[in-house]
Amino acid sequence: MIANMNQPKIKRDPEGTRRRILLAAAEEFANGGLFGARVDQIARRAETNERMLYYYFGSKEQLFTAVLEHAFGALTEAERTLDLSGLAPVEAITRLAHFVWDYYRDHPELLRLVNNENLHEARYMQKSSRIREMISPIVATLGSILSRGESAGLFRSNVDPLRLYVTLSGMGYYIVSNRHTLAATLGRDFSTSTERAEIVQLNTEMLLAFLMRK
Known part of the structure; x- marks a missing residue:
């Protein structure tokens, strides 16, 4: 009994455990997709067990x-x-566009997750009300910039901020998401700093050429 009393108490950290599972799962899903990722490997990487994974998230799909x-x-x-x-x-x-493009460059795992979810026709994103709410702020910011530019006589009128955001995303998304196939088919590595700088410059000029009043 005395020995048991002297045993160190195990500190429970539910938020820490949940976060470790999320981070481990993000890497597994980004690399193998929903069906390629293994629950036991996620648990092992998170330094926990499968029971805790199901306790916090319910199922692999919910995770x-x-x-x-x-x-x-x-x-x-x-x-x-x-x-x-x-x-x-x-x-x-310009600053907003560069932010989007730089974020995609620095977080290719996000693009891999999105690519995988497109294979599922956004089945799992549609189950989340939070994701759509998360996208809204940057579209609102973009709309505010467009409005200020139009009022100043700089930007063309009636530019839809959501369509422009989709276009901006595509301009940065493609060369990151498809960098390996681009290198294999075109023989040029667009992930190098030199090539990336040239692409950013080209994209910026195209963006401003579209927006600016003639």
């Missing part, structure tokens, strides 16, 4: 949805660090 929410949540948090309100419209729109 996948949670990983998607976490990935988009991280993007939203990064967006909140942007303060573009004091910048002139041209600089603000």
Whole structure:
């Protein structure tokens, strides 16, 4: 009995365990997709057991949805660090576009998760009300910049911020998501710093050429 009393108490850390599972699952899902990822490997990587994984997330599919929410949540948090309100419209729109493109470059795992979810026709994202809410703030920011630029006589009128956001995303998404196949088919590695700088410059010029009044 005395020996048991002297045993060190195990400190429970439910939030820490949940976070470790999320991070481990994000890596497994990004590498193998929903069906390729293994629950036992996720638990092992998170330094826990499968029982705790099901306790916190219910199922592998629910864990996948949670990983998607976490990935988009991280993007939203990064967006909140942007303060573009004091910048002139041209600089603000350029800064926002570069932020999106840089984020995709620095977080290719997000694009792999999105690619995998597209294979499932967004079945798991549709089960989340949070993801759509997360995207709204940056679209609103983009709309504000467009409105300021139009009022100043700089930008063309009636540019839909959601369509422009989709276009901006595509401009940065493609060369990251398809960098390996581009290198294999075209013989050029667009992930090098030189090639990336040239692409960013080209994309920026195309963006401003579209937006600016003639």
